[in-house]
Amino acid sequence: MNRQDLASHLLQKASTDSAFRQVLLTNPRQAIAESTGLDLPPNVEVTILEESPTHLYFVLPPAGSEELSEADLGEVAGGVIEGGRGRILPYPLA
Numbered sequence: 001m002n003r004q005d006l007a008s009h010l011l012q013k014a015s016t017d018s019a020f021r022q023v024l025l026t027n028p029r030q031a032i033a034e035s036t037g038l039d040l041p042p043n044v045e046v047t048i049l050e051e052s053p054t055h056l057y058f059v060l061p062p063a064g065s066e067e068l069s070e071a072d073l074g075e076v077a078g079g080v081i082e083g084g085r086g087r088i089l090p091y092p093l094a
Helices: 003-016 018-026 028-036 070-076
Strands: none
Touching: 003 018, 003 028, 018 028
């Protein structure tokens, strides 16, 4: 499972399962392990943030990193699930 697949899985499951969403927000390692079987290395930190209409988050690449290719950009692009149907759309800003 690559990063994009993991993100899609987490977004989909969190949009339909409120108990999973709570665990994902409070203990992301546990939620990932229980829902995918992935045991992330201890040196990998996982942070899950919940956006709201008045608070947006943007993830920057590491300082000094080169510009991302289109393929790399697809790996880190964010979005929201539309109506819990599993379709990822850009976050609506209006």
